[in-house]
Amino acid sequence: MKQILNRLFEHQYLNRTEAKEILTKMAAGGYNESEIAAFISVFLMRSISVDEFLGFSDALLDLRANVDALAAYNPIDIVGTGGDNKNTFNISTLSCFVVASAGYKVAKHGNYGATSVSGASNVMEQHGVKFTSDVSKLEESLDKINIAYMHAPLFNNALKVVAPVRKALGVRTFFNMLGPVVNPIKPKRTVLGVFNLKMARLYFYMYQQTDVDYSIVHSLDGYDEISLTGDFKLINKFGEKIYSPEQIGLSRCTEKELDGGTSPEEASKIFDNVINNTATTAQKNAVIANAATAIQTIDSTISFEEAIAQARESIESGRTRETFKKFLELNS
Incomplete structure (x- = not known):
């Protein structure tokens, strides 16, 4: 060394x-x-x-661990690189549950937050989820409720080894960049949020060499997801385009409205509010925008507006709440 x-x-x-x-x-x-x-x-x-x-x-x-049996479900993952230092609530994880409740298969690959208060695994633990690498249990979850959660260190020894160092450093590292592309299922569908355009180009170069249906998203003010705080760039195999929130029929919000709080408990409360359709308009719309991107990545024949309508209906009808309730019953 x-x-x-x-x-x-x-x-x-x-x-x-x-x-x-x-x-x-x-x-x-x-x-x-x-x-x-x-x-x-x-x-x-x-x-x-x-x-x-x-x-x-x-x-x-x-x-990586052998989870090839899960690849047969052709699930999508929605993931951000993290490291944007925005401390948002768990937008990607919530989007996964919205997409699953809309009827699509999702395999969420997540970890503890390294640069934010609450990563995907933090909010799952707050709800009593027991992490597992048992493929039969993950299959059951995908079968019954369209979503499985994979805590990254259980599926890759390298991530387990570096976890204490990442936590001690508390800053963005190249492992933030690697996390989204090392989902052990190697999904053929993914929505990836990045915090700068240089990184977007790196992933674009990589995905061009694969058969993955991908959407790379970046909010131009530095978020690694569609934040609706300003314009955002969407890159996929059909090209790239900059959208404003208004162009997709959603109102702009402020940075403060997306804040994830100062503790995992506060982040968990926001998570519950979105799930239960009691969140603020800004919080709900941010989740809807990212979930809609995933839905359109799965089915490119539908418009952004139709995908947004599907995501909104999933939350407002209570289906997302029911999906999450069943998820906890199976995974706690």
Whole structure:
């Protein structure tokens, strides 16, 4: 690691094979926490290269648990890279439950928050969810209620090894970038939120080389999701376009209206309000916009407006509440 660090400190880059080997060794316990922290810190001071990104991704996908049986459901994942320092409530996770209650299969790959008060796994734990890597239980959840939740460290030893370091650092790392593309199912459908346009280009380059139906979203004021606080960019295999909230029939909101609070308990309360259709208009609309993007990613024949109507109806009819209730019964 000393030799690797010296190279990186001299502004050299790793090739794809080297990046894969380093992360593989890291997962096997080949480096101590200080070495891991030093290595991670390099990528806080300079951008990750495409080869480095692909090498790290290769390692994590090689190390993933075998959940191939779940791929048969062709589920979608809705995930943000995190690290936008906006501390929003759990918009992506809520969107997953809205999409599932609209009748589509969802496999949510999540983790504890590293840079926000409450990540997906935090809010799941707040509700008593017991994380599992038992494929039969995850299949049952997908069968009965269209959604399964996968706590990332249970499915990849590398993520488990670096978790204490990430938590101690408390800043955005390249693992925030890797998380969305190392869902062990390797879903063929995904909505990915990124916090800057440079990262959007990196994922776009990667997804172009696959057969994945993808939507990359970025709010131009820095959110890694459709925030409705301003215009947002949507990139998919059909091209890219900038939308305003008004263009998709939703009103603008303020940054304060999307705040996730100062504790997991506060974030959990907001989560419940959206589920129960008692949230503010801004909170509900942000979830609807992201859920609609997922619905349109699954079925490109329907318009954004139709997808928004489906998402809204799922929340307002109480179907999202019923789906979440059944999810807790199966997964707690």
